[in-house]
Amino acid sequence: MKLNADRQALSNAVQHVGSIITSTLSRPTLRNVKIDAATDVVYVSATDLEVGVCIKVEDVEVEEAGCALLIEDRVAPILRNIPDERIKIYGDEGAVNIESKDGKVRVLSEDPESFPVIEKMEKESVEIDPEIFNYMVTRTEFATAQEKGRYALNGILLKLDEEGILDIVAADGARLANVTKKVVNKENKEIDCIVSKKGIHEASRLAGLCKEEPFMIDVSENRFKAKNSRGWMTSQLIEGQFPNYREVIPSSCKNKVEIATKLLLNAIGRASLMTSDRSRAVDFLFSGGNLIVSAESPDLGDAHIQLNVDYEGKEEKVTFNPEYLLDMLQVVKREGVKMEFNERSTPCLFRSGKDFIYVVSPVVKDEAKV
Numbered sequence: 001m002k003l004n005a006d007r008q009a010l011s012n013a014v015q016h017v018g019s020i021i022t023s024t025l026s027r028p029t030l031r032n033v034k035i036d037a038a039t040d041v042v043y044v045s046a047t048d049l050e051v052g053v054c055i056k057v058e059d060v061e062v063e064e065a066g067c068a069l070l071i072e073d074r075v076a077p078i079l080r081n082i083p084d085e086r087i088k089i090y091g092d093e094g095a096v097n098i099e100s101k102d103g104k105v106r107v108l109s110e111d112p113e114s115f116p117v118i119e120k121m122e123k124e125s126v127e128i129d130p131e132i133f134n135y136m137v138t139r140t141e142f143a144t145a146q147e148k149g150r151y152a153l154n155g156i157l158l159k160l161d162e163e164g165i166l167d168i169v170a171a172d173g174a175r176l177a178n179v180t181k182k183v184v185n186k187e188n189k190e191i192d193c194i195v196s197k198k199g200i201h202e203a204s205r206l207a208g209l210c211k212e213e214p215f216m217i218d219v220s221e222n223r224f225k226a227k228n229s230r231g232w233m234t235s236q237l238i239e240g241q242f243p244n245y246r247e248v249i250p251s252s253c254k255n256k257v258e259i260a261t262k263l264l265l266n267a268i269g270r271a272s273l274m275t276s277d278r279s280r281a282v283d284f285l286f287s288g289g290n291l292i293v294s295a296e297s298p299d300l301g302d303a304h305i306q307l308n309v310d311y312e313g314k315e316e317k318v319t320f321n322p323e324y325l326l327d328m329l330q331v332v333k334r335e336g337v338k339m340e341f342n343e344r345s346t347p348c349l350f351r352s353g354k355d356f357i358y359v360v361s362p363v364v365k366d367e368a369k370v
Contacts, residue, residue, distance in 0.1 A: 001037050001067060001068055001090060001096075002062075002063040002064035002066070002088075002090040003035075003060055003063065003088065003090070004060070004063060004086060004087075004088055005042070005060040005089060006059035006085065007079060007086060008085070009057055009058045009059045009060065010060065010079060011080055013044040013055045013057045014033055014044055014072065014076050015076055016053070016209075017044050017046035017053045018046055018072040018073075020046055020048050020051050020198070021046055021072050022048065028110070029069070029110060030048055030049065030116075031072060032046075032069040032072060033045065033069070033070055033072045033075065034112060035069075035070065035096075036067040037062045037064075037065050038062065038065055039065050041056060042056070042062060043055065043057065045115075046072065047115075047118055049116065050199070051199045051202050051233065051235045052116070052119075052233060052234050052235075053202055053231065053233045054118050054231045055209070055231040056229070064090070068096045068109050069111070069112050069114075069115055071107065075098070075107060078105055078107075084102075087100050088100075092106065095108050118232070118233075118234060119221075119223065120225075120232050121216060121218050121232060122218075122220065123187070123218055124186070125185070125186050125187045126160065126189060126191070126216065126218055127215070128184070128214065128215050128217060129215070130207035130210065130211050130214070131207075131211055132181055133204065133207045134204050134208055135179070136181060137156075137168065137200055137201070138204070138331050139177060139179050139331050140170040140177040140178070141156060141170060141201060142170070142177070142327045143172055143175050143177040143327070143328075143358075144172060144197045145172035152194050152242045153171055153173060154196070154197065155194040155195055155196050155200075155237075156170045156194065156195050156197060156200045157169040157193075157245070158191055158193055158194075158195060158200075158217075158224070160190060160191035160192075161190060162185065162188040162189070162190055163185070163188075164184060165180065165182060166180070166181050167180050167245075169242070169245045170197075171242075171243060171245065174321070174360065175360040175361065176245055176248050176249070176357075176359040177357070177358050178249070178356070178358075179356050180355050180357075184214070189218075191219050193219050193237050194237060194239075195235055195238070196235055196236065199224055199233075199235025200224075203217070203226040203233055206226060206230065206233050207226070209228070209230040209231070210228045210229055210230045213228060213229060214228075216228065222236070223236060223237060224237060248347065249349065250340065250342070250346070250347055250349050253340035253341055254313070255340065255341050256338065257286065257291070257310060257311045257338070257339050258309070258337070258339075259307065259309055259339060260307075260335060261333075261336055261352075262335075264307065264325075265326065265329040267305040267307055268282055268322050268325050268326055268329070269322075269326060270303055270305060271294060271295040271303040271304075271305060271322065272322035272326065273300075274297050274300050274302055274303040275300075276297045276299055276300060280322065281295065281321065281322075281363050282321075282322040283295065283318075284320065285317045286309070286315065286318075287315045288311070289309060290306055290307065290308060290309065290311075291307045292307075293307065316341070316344070317344055318362050319362055319364070320348075320362055324360050328350060328358045328360075337350050337351065338350065338352075341362075344364075345362060346362070347360065347361050348361075
């Protein structure tokens with residue numbers, strides 16, 4: 001293998017795939033990135049066996065085809081710190097040389113044949129705008145369960161019907177986020193699977209590399225797959241049964257109010273500073289045309305922020321874990337969110353536009369104390 005490459009482009013590709021490599025990987029081979037050079041194209045790839053990513057390197061000349069493995073936590077800083085715009089990379093009997101104008105670094109390399117194959121997508125059956133895909137992922141992935149051992153809730157549900165209606169759903173038992181969009185379903189395929197949060201996040205990153213063309217996704221052989229002209233990725237599916245999310249969404253609510261997103265985010269953010277690990281609770285008091293967001297702690301103090309809202313119902317008080325609302329409001333970009341609720345102890349529904357639904361369980365005050 002012998003390459004003449006744009007240093008920044010190669011560095012970007014290595015950093016992109018290298019983000020899935022962790023120090024906990026037991027197989028030394030998996031701590032490497034693979035450089036695979038054909039006569040007219042170069043790819044860089046990495047995998048932890050759960051997720052695999054392969055990225056095309058731009059602006060590189062292949063003088064001699066071949067492949068090599070490089071330890072990611074060594075080669076990534078080397079590429080970042082070389083001052084030259086272009087570098088030369090070539091193999092040398094069990095090593096790879098990275099050559100710049102002021103010197104050369106020789107990095108020992110393992111046998112590339114030991115590196116796992118990252119499967120490509122065989123059929124381009126489902127097509128989605130990459131910005132829409134990222135929109136859907138951003139508004140759901142934060143709601144996945146963080147604790148290990150939650151199985152299905154540690155992942156994200158992808159549900160596609162024959163008509164091309166795609167739902168992406170995440171939940172952790174206390175909240176649920178759901179985005180629904182229309183996609184191009186060429187083969188009228190049905191998909192109902194759970195993808196790991198890491199896998200769906202890497203798919204979103206890949207989609208973000210090429211916003212000018214459709215993003216292709218598919219599920220086959222118990223794996224989620226995605227690709228565009230910049231590369232491809234694959235992820236294992238999570239076994240288990242995702243809860244029936246449609247049953248979680250309240251079918252009707254007697255109280256409905258629209259609130260300015262930024263004002264609500266600001267109010268909850270300030271009030272949350274008066275909560276502690278002992279009591280994660282922020283109160284919403286609706287009265288007349290006002291919403292009072294408040295919190296108090298015997299160790300910290302208290303906060304009361306009043307917002308003007310279009311609310312005409314009777315006085316109602318609902319209590320939330322502020323983090324659940326802040327997570328949602330930070331990813332909603334529309335000017336307002338609609339809040340719908342019944343009683344202080346029943347799930348509350350938040351809507352943003354026609355495609356985003358967020359259900360969150362309120363906190364009974366005694367439950368706020370850890």
